[in-house]
Amino acid sequence: MTAPTASFPVGPIVSVCGTTVVVRGDDIDTDRIIPARFLKCVTFEALGPAAFADDRAELAGDPAGPHPFDRPEHQGASILLVNRNFGCGSSREHAPQALMRWGIRAVVGESFAEIFYGNCLALGIPCFTASHDLMLAIQEAAAAHPSAVFSLDVAAASLEGSGCRWQLELAPGPRQTLASGQWDATGQLLANGTALEATAVRLPYLSGFPG
Amino acid sequence: MSAGTLYDKVWTLHQVAELPGGSTQLFIGLHLIHEVTSPQAFAGLRDLGLSVRHPERTVATVDHIVPTTSQARPFADPLAEEMLVTLERNCAEYGITLHGLGSGRQGIVHVIAPELGLTQPGMTVACGDSHTSTHGAFGAIAFGIGTSQVRDVLASQTLSMGKLKVRRIWVDGALQPGVYAKDLVLHIIRSLGVKGGVGYAYEFAGPAIEALSMEERMTLCNMAIEGGARCGYVNPDAITFAYLKGRPFAPSGEAWDRAVAWWSSLASGPDAVFDDTVRFDAASIAPTITWGITPGQGIGVDETVPTLEQTEPDERPLAEEAYRYMDLQPGSPIAGTPVDVCFIGSCTNGRLSDLQAAAAVAKGRHVAPGIKAFVVPGSEQVAAAAEAEGLDKLFTTAGFEWREPGCSMCLAMNPDRLEGRQISASSSNRNFKGRQGSASGRTLLMSPAMVAAAAINGKVSDVRELLASSAPL
Numbered sequence: 001m002t003a004p005t006a007s008f009p010v011g012p013i014v015s016v017c018g019t020t021v022v023v024r025g026d027d028i029d030t031d032r033i034i035p036a037r038f039l040k041c042v043t044f045e046a047l048g049p050a051a052f053a054d055d056r057a058e059l060a061g062d063p064a065g066p067h068p069f070d071r072p073e074h075q076g077a078s079i080l081l082v083n084r085n086f087g088c089g090s091s092r093e094h095a096p097q098a099l100m101r102w103g104i105r106a107v108v109g110e111s112f113a114e115i116f117y118g119n120c121l122a123l124g125i126p127c128f129t130a131s132h133d134l135m136l137a138i139q140e141a142a143a144a145h146p147s148a149v150f151s152l153d154v155a156a157a158s159l160e161g162s163g164c165r166w167q168l169e170l171a172p173g174p175r176q177t178l179a180s181g182q183w184d185a186t187g188q189l190l191a192n193g194t195a196l197e198a199t200a201v202r203l204p205y206l207s208g209f210p211g
Numbered sequence: 212m213s214a215g216t217l218y219d220k221v222w223t224l225h226q227v228a229e230l231p232g233g234s235t236q237l238f239i240g241l242h243l244i245h246e247v248t249s250p251q252a253f254a255g256l257r258d259l260g261l262s263v264r265h266p267e268r269t270v271a272t273v274d275h276i277v278p279t280t281s282q283a284r285p286f287a288d289p290l291a292e293e294m295l296v297t298l299e300r301n302c303a304e305y306g307i308t309l310h311g312l313g314s315g316r317q318g319i320v321h322v323i324a325p326e327l328g329l330t331q332p333g334m335t336v337a338c339g340d341s342h343t344s345t346h347g348a349f350g351a352i353a354f355g356i357g358t359s360q361v362r363d364v365l366a367s368q369t370l371s372m373g374k375l376k377v378r379r380i381w382v383d384g385a386l387q388p389g390v391y392a393k394d395l396v397l398h399i400i401r402s403l404g405v406k407g408g409v410g411y412a413y414e415f416a417g418p419a420i421e422a423l424s425m426e427e428r429m430t431l432c433n434m435a436i437e438g439g440a441r442c443g444y445v446n447p448d449a450i451t452f453a454y455l456k457g458r459p460f461a462p463s464g465e466a467w468d469r470a471v472a473w474w475s476s477l478a479s480g481p482d483a484v485f486d487d488t489v490r491f492d493a494a495s496i497a498p499t500i501t502w503g504i505t506p507g508q509g510i511g512v513d514e515t516v517p518t519l520e521q522t523e524p525d526e527r528p529l530a531e532e533a534y535r536y537m538d539l540q541p542g543s544p545i546a547g548t549p550v551d552v553c554f555i556g557s558c559t560n561g562r563l564s565d566l567q568a569a570a571a572v573a574k575g576r577h578v579a580p581g582i583k584a585f586v587v588p589g590s591e592q593v594a595a596a597a598e599a600e601g602l603d604k605l606f607t608t609a610g611f612e613w614r615e616p617g618c619s620m621c622l623a624m625n626p627d628r629l630e631g632r633q634i635s636a637s638s639s640n641r642n643f644k645g646r647q648g649s650a651s652g653r654t655l656l657m658s659p660a661m662v663a664a665a666a667i668n669g670k671v672s673d674v675r676e677l678l679a680s681s682a683p684l
Contacts, residue, residue: 026529027405027505031643035650036623040276040290042250042297054650085406088439088505089643090622091341092248093357114409114441115341119357132525173232173373182231185371186259186363189236192228196369199227199238204473205331206240209466 008100009124012181016106016126016152018078020142020161021068023052028082029089030116034098036090047094048101069102073146081139082109084132087116096120106152108159108168110135121174124183126154128168138166154178213377215483217446218412221352225335227369234371240334241351242269242364243320244307246276246298247624248339252361253301265368266306270329273298273311274319275624279587279614282312291625305365318590318616321345321558325429326592328458332447332474337364342558342640344435347444348428349451350477352412354442375412375441376486379479382419384494389675391568392427393434393560393638393658395419397499397509399491400438405507408440411486414479415445419493425454426562433559434640437506446478498674501642501656502545503533508642510545512661512673518542536644537653538632546671548655551633553584553666554647555611555659557621560638561589563596565659569638570602572663572674575682578610579669584662585612587619587627611666623648636665 038050056067068074080099086109087095096119099107107120108128120127130138141162142150150161157170177183200206213219227236244252249271256263263269276291286292302309310316310323317323321342324330336346336353339361346353360370380399386392400407413435415428423431428445435443445451452471455461462470497511508530510517518541522530534541539548555561555569566586578584586606588594594616597603603613620627621639628648629635635647635654642654655671664674 025532026525029505029641029643031622031641031646035645037648039247039624040288040294042294043254044251054645057650085409085439088405089341089437089641091339091343091355091357093251093339093359096357111406111409113406113439115355115357115436119359122357122359173234177232180231184359185230185234186261186366188230189363189367189369189371190261192236192369195228195236196238196367199225202224203238203240203333204469205334205462209462209469209473211465211469 009105013124013126013178013183014154016079017149018105019074019076019147020079020081020150021074021077022081022139022143023068024083024139026084027088028086030087030092030095031089033087033095034092039092039094044094044097044101047098051098051102076103078103078105079150079152080104080107081142082107083135084110086112088113091115093119096123096125100125108135108138121183122185124178126152126170126174126178128152128157128159128170130166130168134166213484213486216377216414216479216485217350217444217477218352218375218377218414220477221333221335222374224333230371234373236369237335237372238369239337239364240268241324241329241336242368243324243336243338243343244269244271244361245320245340246273246294248358249301249361250294250297251358252339252365255359255362256365259366261366263305263307263365268368269307269365270324271298271302271307271309272317272320272323275618275622277312277617278626279617279619280626282615315591318593319558319561319618321429321433322561322589322593325349325425326458326590328455328461331455331461332451333477337370341436342433344440344442345429345433345558347432347435347442348425350444350447350474352442352444355436376410377414378408378411379414379416379485379488380491381417381488382415382491382493383417384419384492385422386419386493386496389660389678390496390498391658391660392423392430394496394499395493396431396434397501397506397656398496400434400507401499401509402491403438403489405437405505406439408435408438411440413438413440413443414485415443416479420445421448424564425450426564429562430559434506437640447474448478498658498661500545500661500671502537502539503530504536504642504644505529506640506642506656508533512546512671515544516541546673548671549634550636550655550665550670551583552629552635553582553662554587554620554635554637554639555585555662556587556589556619557639558589558618559640560659561587561593563593565638566593566597566602569659569663570605571681572660572667572677573609573611574605576609576667578666582666582669584610584666585614587614588616590616620647622646636662636671638662
């Protein structure tokens with residue numbers, strides 16, 4: 001199911017509430033989140049249904065059941081629960097775009113690849129971290145209560161659901177910019193024109209290495 | 212906290228302002244774009260009613276989607292054609308230079324920027340492609356970005372960035388014959404892990420690094436990201452300057468001497484402080500090859516696929532997934548593994564010296580029956596230089612296909628791809644599940660010379676044995 005575009009993150013991101021989906025495994029790369037053939041596009045619009053396309057196809061007939069993104073109970077989920085180094089590999093923003101268009105509004109994991117983390121932040125999707133043991137406990141609780149609504153508090157960096165509360169981590173910078181609605185950097189970057197030109201002046205390669 | 216490193220110096224010089232949340236607004240000296248990650252950035256620019264602030268600091272080429280057999284327009288694939296048309300239109304509208312097909316300068320973005328002299332020491336370099344770390348070979352701070360950030364660079368020539376820690380990777384000794392920069396970086400990633408570099412810039416230093424050519428340094432820095440480090444770099448030195456001299460966009464005349472003086476001043480000094488240092492001995496490294504589904508799952512060609520007992524407990528689930536996907540048995544030798552497809556090329560290993568190393572193995576030999584082997588030069592300039600040496604003839608005589616420049620089978624965005632459960636010996640950078648275009652296709656990463664050896668023997672082979680009996684090139 002693809003979420004309506006009207007609900008994409010905008011303004012202050014104070015909390016994220018919704019059901020959860022657990023995708024287990026370390027080092028899940030962005031080729032797996034969105035295989036390269038889906039990058040042949042000039043807009044991100046159609047990416048939602050293609051999230052994890054090959055992993056989903058691989059598990060379609062699996063005796064243990066389909067990929068979490070194909071299970072009926074996870075349709076409409078907005079909180080993705082993952083493990084270590086999620087989003088490694090290619091810098092393709094198509095990966096968080098696909099997750100966002102599928103319906104994901106926040107990710108909680110043990111750790112994230114840097115470019116993926118930054119790409120999520122640029123879309124207003126917070127990526128919280130938790131220790132290995134804590135993450136396993138969260139995933140277990142979420143998997144046991146697939147219809148339960150969980151709630152993430154950005155300022156407190158906490159997760160509540162199924163009668164439990166977990167303290168997560170979110171660096172002060174993202175925490176502040178998400179909560180204040182300043183996570184979209186473009187406006188701020190355009191505001192410092194004078195400082196930008198002053199910086200350019202001290203870079204000799206911009207002026208042909210003058211004597 | 213690091214201090215006095217090249218990373219610190221270049222970072223400080225490019226700082227524009229501190230932003231809310233504590234990140235830094237960083238000036239981007241060179242912005243490279245291609246057809247895959249830029250169209251939505253230009254669309255975003257239009258949505259916001261913005262223009263390109265410094266079109267002269269952005270340079271474009273086309274690489275990911277181009278076919279490597281016929282590059283005649285329009286492409287057979289209408290989606291690929293649409294992406295290139297979109298890039299052409301965006302570059303024309305905003306006054307951005309595009310090094311297009313047939314220009315003599317087209318190629319993989321991380322091959323052409325260095326060979327044109329666009330990439331220089333002391334720059335910040337950004338591109339919507341994770342292998343932008345390649346440009347760190349010149350002593351630049353170079354990193355991959357997402358499409359929203361491509362939009363930001365177009366609009367402001369700056370990015371919001373957090374400063375990284377700096378890890379010095381010190382490599383003593385010298386690489387042995389038949390062992391290349393690719394083996395060195397696969398060995399480093401095998402040792403430090405695919406997430407060991409998260410939060411770090413990698414400074415590669417020491418006698419073994421200083422001895423590397425620029426093309427070898429590019430191979431090394433290219434794969435820093437595969438170790439989790441968003442950027443990797445080598446301090447600029449005489450080898451860097453000799454490479455740059457005379458290139459189209461490098462400084463010339465009196466400016467050259469001033470440039471060299473400035474570049475030299477940026478290198479990490481003897482008093483530089485690093486967040487940590489890791490040491491390696493180049494002489495102990497064997498030709499290295501991946502057996503699994505991440506670039507960290509590598510072993511020497513003379514080793515066996517690690518058993519679960521030989522694997523760290525927290526890496527075991529991934530190892531088990533890799534055994535299943537790759538259909539390789541723990542404890543069995545990697546040498547002798549039959550391959551179906553052999554690919555030489557990519558931003559990691561598609562430069563002239565890579566093709567020369569593979570040619571030295573292929574010369575006077577022939578690709579084994581049933582093996583599909585092909586060579587894809589990294590750029591039109593690489594192709595021309597290789598053809599001038601007769602490498603195209605050497606390869607085709609040996610049974611390899613000689614292709615047109617592009618990203619090719621490194622990723623599956625053009626007609627070059629694996630089929631079904633085919634297994635490839637590949638000089639590219641990623642062995643992720645499905646990476647080379649088949650959801651069940653399998654990839655063994657290795658050096659171009661090792662790929663050539665696999666092609667000749669039809670199975671994973673120790674290139675050192677072939678080199679011992681090779682005819683001189």
